[in-house]
Amino acid sequence: GAVVSQHPSWVICKSGTSVKIECRSLDFQATTMFWYRQFPKQSLMLMATSNEGSKATYEQGVEKDKFLINHASLTLSTLTVTSAHPEDSSFYICSAPTGTDTQYFGPGTRLTVL
Amino acid sequence: RKEVEQDPGPFNVPEGATVAFNCTYSNSASQSFFWYRQDCRKEPKLLMSVYSSGNEDGRFTAQLNRASQYISLLIRDSKLSDSATYLCVVSQGSARQLTFGSGTQLTVLP
Numbered sequence: 001g002a003v004v005s006q007h008p009s010w011v012i013c014k015s016g017t018s019v020k021i022e023c024r025s026l027d028f029q030a031t032t033m034f035w036y037r038q039f040p041k042q043s044l045m046l047m048a049t050s051n052e053g054s055k056a057t058y059e060q061g062v063e064k065d066k067f068l069i070n071h072a073s074l075t076l077s078t079l080t081v082t083s084a085h086p087e088d089s090s091f092y093i094c095s096a097p098t099g100t101d102t103q104y105f106g107p108g109t110r111l112t113v114l
Numbered sequence: 115r116k117e118v119e120q121d122p123g124p125f126n127v128p129e130g131a132t133v134a135f136n137c138t139y140s141n142s143a144s145q146s147f148f149w150y151r152q153d154c155r156k157e158p159k160l161l162m163s164v165y166s167s168g169n170e171d172g173r174f175t176a177q178l179n180r181a182s183q184y185i186s187l188l189i190r191d192s193k194l195s196d197s198a199t200y201l202c203v204v205s206q207g208s209a210r211q212l213t214f215g216s217g218t219q220l221t222v223l224p
Contacts, residue, residue, distance in 0.1 A: 034211065043201060043214040044158065093157050097210045102148075105157040 003027060004096050006106035013084055014114055020080045021109045023050075023094030029074035030096035034103070035067075038091040050077040050094075084113045117141055118215035120202050126221045131192045135218050137185040137202030144213075146205040147178055149187045151198045152217065158201055161187075192222045 003026040013019050023033055031052045036044040048069055049057040056069035068080040081088055089112050095103040120137045127133050139147075147164035162169065164176040164185055175188040185202055202215035 032210065043216045044212075046211060046213070049211065091155075095212075102160055102163070103210070103212060105159070108155075108157045110155070 004094065004104045004106040006094055006109050008109060009107060010110040010112075012112045012114065015085050016083055018080055018082045019084055019111060020078055021092055021094075021111075023077045023079070023096075023106050025075045025096045025104075028096070028098065030077075031074060032097060033071060033077040034095045034097075035069065035077075035079050036093045036095065038093060038108075044093060047079075050079075052077075081111065084111070086113045089113045116216070117213045118202055118204055120200075120215040121218045123217075124219035124221060126223060127192055128223050129192055129194060131222075132188065132190045133192060133220060134189075135187045135200055135202070135220075137187075137215055139183050139185070139202075139204045139213075141204070141206065141213075142183065143206055144183075144204040147176075147185050148203040148205070148212075149174075149176055149185075150201040150203050150214075152201055153198050158203075158214075161200070189220075192220075194222050194224060196220060197222045 005024045007022045033050040035047045038044045047062045050069045050071040052071045058064045071077040091108050093108040094106045097103045118139050149161040150158040151161045152158040162171050164178045166178050168177045173190045177186045199217040199219045201217045203212050205212050
């Protein structure tokens with residue numbers, strides 16, 4: 001079946017540094033990918049929609065200059081958390097819709113900012 | 115009001131029990147409905163889609179009532195491996211964006 005991978009699976013960084021997270025669709029093409037964030041004991045919240053070849057669409061309250069999204073190919077979207085701070089520590093998950101109405105989720109990236 | 119609301123939980127049930135989760139959604143334009151399962155520190159995984167006619171997959175039965183904007187999930191003969199957080203999810207269809215409920219935690223006890 002369709003598989004979505006994420007890299008890295010976890011990262012610890014110092015406050016003020018930038019972190020790039022990759023999301024790849026492994027056996028299908030994804031013109032659209034979604035980025036979610038999940039804080040402990042909360043549900044997934046959509047951050048942005050990544051569109052291949054065009055600008056990402058951000059949800060209300062998500063700073064586009066802080067969370068940079070690039071979707072340069074049909075199988076890769078990247079999320080860069082710029083100047084990360086401890087409050088950005090979270091579980092970041094990407095997903096890609098298939099041709100049907102379902103989505104496959106990546107395994108997530110756990111970010112800890114010290 | 116949240117777009118998707120679920121039972122707060124947690125639910126702690128013995129093995130073999132039947133447990134039901136409820137969910138309501140506020141956007142009447144929602145077109146697709148799902149139950150996802152999320153294990154601790156893992157990504158959500160699709161458990162089943164939910165159809166207007168109701169559908170069953172083994173021990174799992176999902177129901178949808180569009181008029182009441184209500185979705186349910188019934189788990190029969192609970193297994194220890196059913197312990198997880200169950201997420202009620204809706205989609206507006208063409209946008210393919212998913213809106214997640216806050217989840218209901220289930221623990222099946224031996």
